[in-house]
Amino acid sequence: MAPSTKRKASSSQDASLKKNKTEEENSILALGMDDDYLDDGDVNEYDDSLYGGEAADDSGSDGDDENQDYIDGDDDEEMLDDSEAAVGRPTILEEKNDKNDKRFVNLKVKNTSITSDKPSVAPTNEEIQNLKETQDLFNSNLFRLQLLELFKQVKVDYSKLTSLESALHQIKSIIEKMPDQDVDVYSNNIDNVKIFDSKGESKDVSIKFTKPTNVDVIGSFMSRTVLKQNSNVDMIVEIPSPVLNSKDANDYKYFTKRNLYIWTIRQELIKHARFVDTSFTNFDGDINKQILVIKPKEDAKTGAKTKFTIRIIPTIAKETFKYQNKFNPNTNCILLQNETNQFKIETFKEDDSSAQQQPLPTTDKVDKKKKPFDSIQRSPFYNNAILEDIFIADHMQLIYSKTTSAPVLVDTILLLKLWLDLKQIPTINGFHLTMILIHLYTNGKINKSMSSYQAFRMVMVFITRDFQSKPYLYMNLDEESPIASTPLVYREAFEKLYPVAIVDPSGMLNVASRVSVWGLRTLVQEAKLVLENLDSGNGFEEIFMTKNHFYLSFDLVIKVQLDKDNCLNTTPTNDYYQVDRYLEHKIYTTLRKAFSKRIKKISIVNNNAQKNATWTTDMPQPEDRIVTVGINVNPENWLSVIDLGPAADHVNAAKFREFWGAKSQIRRFKDGSISEAVTWTPKNNLRHLVLEEITKYILNLHLKVPTTNVSSIVHQLDALIYNPEVEDQTLLALKAKDTLVNTIHSLNLPLAIETFPSMAPGLRYTSVHVTQDTTFTNNEPLTVLLHFEQNKNWTNDIESINALKTAFILKIARELQDTPYNPKLSKEYVDLQCEGFLFRLIPYYPKEADFMREQWKVENLPQLELLQRSTLHHTYVHSLHTAHPTYGVTVRLALRWIHSHLFTEYIDHKTIELLVASLYRVAENSSQLVPQTALSGFLRFLFLLYTFNFEEKPVIVDHLDNITKDDLNKIQSTFDLQKQSANPPLIFIATDKDRTNTWFRSTAIKDQAIFNKIKLFAEKSIHLIESNYLENNSTFNWLSVFETSFLEYDVVFQLNETLVPSYSREISNLIYNKKFTNPSIAAAAAAAVSAPTTKKSGGIIFKNVSAAKPKPTTNSTSTQNSGLVCGLNPVSTLVSIIKEKYSNYCKVYYDSVGGSKILLKWNDDIETPFAFKPSKSQYTTPMFKKDNLIKINIDEILNEITLIGGKLVKSFKKNENTTTSTST
Known part of the structure; x- marks a missing residue:
């Protein structure tokens, strides 16, 4: 290659390396707040666009018109895109979601020194080729190695699927041998699939079953793109034409017969022992379309059992209906609604009025005879649902042919699926991303010479640049497409009806018909983070090993239990509106408008347990579902108690009153203005409950959701924060x-x-x-x-x-x-x-x-x-709390958790403050935001303890963003040096003022066993909370994560509660809201002046009274404390004495916040006999059967502690694993 050509190639690469720095714009509209009694600083101005204009789109489109340097298939395949940014890191960390996840067990790479006496040898031809491919196709050799190891963990070994293959053959054989039969809903009492019987005629709910025209395996299994952790195989059964007639295309008759057909197949399969575990589930969450899920038992001949799940999906041939005319987006198949003249279709776009917008601009000749869009009666969603069953096999064949011709697509699809599985993007599935990938490959944006890394990156680039601004993708039409001559004939319909469209090669089907507005926003946001991580050089862990959790993604969560009345009465009937999906959209749009400027982001959260639910008998109903709404709040406005509307005489005042109902009132404000306003009075004046109050009111007003069906995850720990005691x-x-x-x-x-x-x-x-x-x-x-x-x-x-x-x-x-x-x-x-x-x-x-x-x-x-x-x-801490008011509350919750699990003596206050402070630093290229609620902050603190690799990484505290990348590198070097020392720190915390972890290292935690125990407790707490959250367990008491078990301790000293300072704050008292009528601590302490004490060196060891009572003052406003030494805590004093005297024998645990117990854990060698020595004779007793051997006298130690404690110690009890004894 000539030098000039090389320079051009280099210049092209440099240009492609430019990173898209534009940030997602947040344009969520909002109402304001203020009234006569609030400060002017709390006012949010009224936004007229919510009630008069077109709803604003907060999708974050930045209007970037910069063109992306794609790689065309015809270009020189040696030229690379902007994937040449540095990627990788020195260490691959554990997957943050689950430290024990076997998928990534081999992905942790340690920095090790390699020494060898063997002389170096020249690289082989294979090694040279690998190095060249790494340089050309990957960002770094480390990233390539990481991907290779990742593929080992997630790829299926297709050579070891004998049991699965035999199961597939058996299923195919069983289905193909099924006899013809009549199947009727009423005679068979069928209630486990969806049946539509609008006319009440039995002929509409029965079929004459004949065996399928075709039974075949399709999907990811054929294209070798199955993820090991999501191992399933799809089989299609093509319903033969005699089962259906031309009239079945109308009024849901097809869906009834389709579901009856799959029901009949199940009845045959469960007759066979190997397939008795066959159940129903919804196809992609569609409650109107059921498929079969089979979990095969072991092979009777070989005893082998497969872990794969087999899904059976019914399809129909293209010839069954005249789909070209019958199911295009502009035709109507729901004839029962003709008499109602319900022409308007409620779309799933941001604003339901989208279908009434003006026609899209087009260069085609204007058809003056064309009817206005909204004057055509149509059933586009209904039609699309039938087209799915017609073209599913074609889609799978398209993917198979492309992956066969370009093997790089296989690995890219695996990466996309893994990423999607971790990020939990709502309403987006692997098929959507695969179709985008196929589209880019077909159009030359991706070529077969690329690496999977490059292809994966190109998909992310397309999503963030092209798909974000215009989420409508039209795949190249097939030659057999009925609209090949007019390829954009249905463009107007797709773009007015759907928030997202990926139109398949037929030109008639939107394969992304179920993708929501919030799903698209989340997809774009996550794709941007991928590109930022790849460009930063530290991307692998965040992209492919970090799972999104609700407490990391949102500040608070609202759960709405659907009700039978609102499910049936709210959902329109003039098109194919899945009840649950329609209500999710209505809840989203209603809350988004109601919350306005209070929030930055709102999303309906995926609930895979509900979406992938299976059943064998009664089919789950929509009213059984719980809609989960995730919210990121705007810290400046979300606690407002008044929503300000337009002026009383404004043209949109009526719309404001219509939306807010009776809550809207005319109010006069300090500036003399008179405006519509809505006032909120959250329970117990706790403003963080205002969003829950708004949700209850507005959903009840517009969707008739009972207020008792709405709950929020934000107040579960209030007893530890807002209780008068604390x-x-x-x-x-x-x-x-x-x-x-x-x-x-x-x-x-x-x-x-x-x-x-x-x-x-x-x-x-x-x-x-x-x-x-x-x-x-x-x-x-x-x-x-x-x-x-x-x-x-x-x-x-x-x-x-x-x-x-x-x-x-x-x-x-x-x-x-x-x-x-x-x-x-x-x-x-x-x-x-x-x-x-x-x-x-x-x-x-x-x-x-x-x-x-x-x-x-x-x-x-x-x-x-x-x-x-x-x-x-x-x-620093005070300024951090001033900037982020949730910080102090989060620290208090973290400390309560530490103290309640009896770690008071082992991890100091400042360490907890700094660990929590690290949560308020927005890490580069991370989806995790600063917590804006105490609950989310506390959960992220537990997650930090559980998942952070303290052995490999320093904790960075820098909420002011003063630490640069160079500083981070220096901190990492200092960390590495300290880790090589004889006494390395267990936690390395670097702040702007203390970048070498020296300030509080002497007081930081030093016991590795205790630190491991703290991390274990954090893991158990997180798992307990997350499992109950996913199961929608409304009876779960979140405060239970603060309760600890005493079973593992050897001795429990029960203290006299009346002498324990702040006993009312003990965690169990707060959890169970215990009320106290006992005498005051001061009075009880005064009566305990004569408590026994133990003397050492002529002085009193334990004493909480002064030698003489202080002289009372007539001007004093304080109650006299009967001679107690102010600020002296008798419990902590006793603990200090025990630690000083008996540290060679045991570890001591207690809760310094009102804890009424002191617990001992004996050292491992406490019962090991040893030879007598005068220097070690204290607290020992001879062993009579063994000469010159003695052992520790546990009872003497316990009795002495009881004597030292005096009346503070009520009793002690040994654990049953030793000798149970009680002394009073």
């Missing part, structure tokens, strides 16, 4: 802090205080402990630094600085003595009481740390550095 008190605490700061500023203090930086979770919205308590018995101290002002008069002597700090807080204590602040002084801090909060003030001079380093006096340096870092951490 209500967040940060705003009150910040107000009290301001009061305290003003008071301190007013004192005559010798040193100036520059700032009062906070450190406590109770001042940043993430505390799960009590912060406000006027008895000051339950308070978690709120730590605040006294940040001294820097000046030249400060000494650099460390001891002098410490003396100054102590004198300073002593001065504060003296100034506030005999005031409601009730100061309590220690050497390091002073505690002050203010408005029910306990503030702990710590003096801090920023230059002290520098002086320590200069003078090599670093003994207390870590404590000073921790103070400094904690204030920066506090500022």
